[in-house]
Amino acid sequence: MSDVAESGHAVTGEARHQPAQWSGVFAMTLCVFALVASEFLPVSLLTPIAGDLGVSEGLAGYGIAISGAFAVLASLSIARLAGNMDRKLLLLLLTGLMGVSGLIVGLAPNYQAYLLGRALIGVVVGGFWSMSAAVAMRLVPAASVARALAVFNGGNALATVVAAPLGSYLGGTVGWRGAFLCLVPVSLLALAWQWISLPTMKAAPRPAAGGGHVFSLLKQPLVVSGMLAVGAFFMGQFVLFTYVRPFLETVTRVDFSTLSMVLLVIGIAGLLGTMLIGTLLQWSMYRTLALIPLLMAVIALALTVAGGWLPAVFVLLGLWGLMATAAPTGWWSWLAKALPRDAEAGGGLMVATVQLCIALGSVIGGMLFDGIGYRATLIASAALLLLASLLAWRTMRTQASISEISIRFKSGSRT
Structure with a gap:
């Protein structure tokens, strides 16, 4: 998707002169996979979530609604709130927050804690999607941008394919809480990979749109x-x-x-x-x-x-x-x-x-x-x-x- 704060900087001079950072592109792709899987995992787990937390399936489904609502707020405000923060640091903070969300949902003692965890994943969804494509464009030369975005969006497509059946399988084998907790090590792996592979990326010099x-x-x-x-x-x-x-x-x-x-x-x-x-x-x-x-x-x-x-x-x-x-x-x-x-x-x-x-x-x-x-x-x-x-x-x-x-x-x- 795009970084509104960096409009007009889709392919910056920095990206043109640096060698391609393909490891960073793949690290972000792994993060996208974990993020999309986290967002839609409740679709295949509503029944056990509702039964365990003592709410109706409709109320359990609001876990998707609240993540969407917070994603809207984050997508419209993340660039202004981040200001001049290094985009690498911002990506790392969002990835870490995704792992925290998985922990909160997987260990939720009640419905309110479940909603808190889902709200946090919404913040990550809105923030990450609103800036990640523009960051990916800065990782490779201009001639390779299309290929990088294709790889990056592959994480989204793969998660869309496997999230529901994988969630259903994990829910039946390790329980719905275990299904969410399984995403925590994936988040940590994505965090470590991004930490190693992403270069320092200063915010665009021009004021945010x-x-x-x-x-x-x-x-x-x-x-x-x-x-x-x-x-x-x-x-x-x-x-x-x-x-x-x-x-x-x-x-x-x-x-x-x-x-x-x-x-x-x-x-x-x-x-x-x-x-x-x-x-x-x-x-x-x-x-x-x-x-x-x-x-x-x-x-x-x-x-x-x-x-x-x-x-x-x-x-x-x-x-x-x-x-x-x-x-x-x-x-x-x-x-x-x-x-x-x-x-x-x-x-x-x-x-x-x-x-x-x-x-x-x-x-x-x-x-x-x-x-x-x-x-x-x-x-x-x-x-x-x-x-x-x-x-x-x-x-x-x-x-x-x-x-x-x-x-x-x-x-x-x-x-």
């Missing part, structure tokens, strides 16, 4: 339309996905091994989706962005009817994973094309939008799941995804209008 620059992008109709579409997509996705384990256990009535298999299918399908999405985006970026949430809405509605039939659930959730994991790549491609001169500030705004809507989606899903039932949760997810599809189509029309005006303006200038 700050939140005002980020929010000034909302004056552009294209940005507003796109961010609304992104928000509706992530909200609709997590209304359903946060409570996929309770759905499988109470509606489909799967056992532990089958649950792990379903979650693994979702992850493998998601990895396949990330490999296919590039071809679809070349075909038509906006049509792809509109079609994905539309098909996911159909899947959510189909689950209200076929949720008790295991073969159908396997297929439907596999298709869900195929599209849900690939869609964010499409929206980041849109951002790069829509805001080529403000990609860093736009990235900060995207982080805040995504995390806020993940939090809202988890809360809405929990309220509906506890208060009305699983069908209400699925229908709400479908409605939000349908809205995301319509907003993506509207974004396409907005882009077309802007392009038409630009062409007319250029033609008028020539005459």
